[in-house]
Amino acid sequence: MSTSLRVVFAGTPAFAAAHLKKLIESSHDVVAVYTQPDRPSGRGKRLTPSPVKQLALEHALPVLQPPTLKNEEATAELARLNADVMVVVAYGLLLPKQILDTPRLGCINVHASLLPRWRGAAPIHRAIEAGDATTGVTIMAMDEGLDTGSMLSTATIDISERHTTESLTQALEVLGASTLIATLNDLESSLDGATAQPADGVTYAHKITKEDAAIDWRRPAQDICRKVRALSPAPGCFSVYNDERIKIWEAEVGASALNANEPPGTLLALTKNGLTVACGDGVLVITRLQLPNKKPMSVSDIMNGHKDRLVVGDRFASQVK
DSSP states (O other), X not given: OOOOOEEEEEEOSHHHHHHHHHHHTSSSEEEEEEOOOOEEETTTTEEEOXXXXXXXXXXXXXXXXXXXXXXXXXXXXXXXXXXXXXXXXXXXXXXXXXXXXXXXXXXXXXXXSSTTTTEESOHHHHHHHTTOSEEEEEEEEOOXXXXXXXXXXXXXXXXXXXXXXXXXXXXXXXXXXXXXXXXXXXXXXXXXXXXXXXXXXXXXXOOOOGGGGBOOTTSBHHHHHHHHHHTTTTTOEEEEETTEEEEEEEEEEEOOOGXXXXXXXXXXXXXXXXXXXXXXXXXXXXXXXXXXXXXXXEHHHHHHHOGGGOXXXXXXXXXXX
């Protein structure tokens, strides 16, 4: 039989907010919410609250936004909440040992991968980019390492050839939230049965940078296609064509062998179905892209209004870090 727990929640982006929403709807008592300080956003650079803060305020939950947790004041503030457990989901701040030890049952984390694969900042992006067939969520008891804590529960999901980081994130929000609640409902037993992560299979999901978004056309078409999906919606892949940066939003591996004697990056064909571009191995068919100062468009729309900007035989430049 489950026992209602006093829960402190810590998270920042929309992925974390989906977990907080499920937690609010559960039998557990959310006594406070931690999130990162408001950040400048938009053209006006106005301070904007995180998705987690917005949801917490909608439900009249106390919100704390310390710039760091590495001081005695932060530890004392958490101790005053008398929490059974702290649930951490994509919070973005490191939790020192004194914070980890403050709640009665410690701190648990929802991580969007099947640990120990893809520890780190960008597990969803990196799983798609690597061509993984499956991924999932791991609920772990937090320690001082980077996603190294003992595992309390896991849940698995298949990665399809159509998944982008956006769509896979949405699927993992649902999976993670339900797995979190099931774990909390029997938390003490889950902690007693926690399993250490295996030493084999450790990989790190390094943070996505803008440089990662540059396409190297010398790579196989399959690799480039996965990168396009992995970096959608942000930051979005790009390539330089006639000195203009063009964003590539949707693409698929083509069946054509037109690139047999053409250098990588060559525009081989242009139809309403897509732009066929030579790669190091195979061809990529771009179906949705964004010209400078334009909105993302299908190739069909571009053919109707901007066909003169794309010429068969021209080349996209291979951008290499």
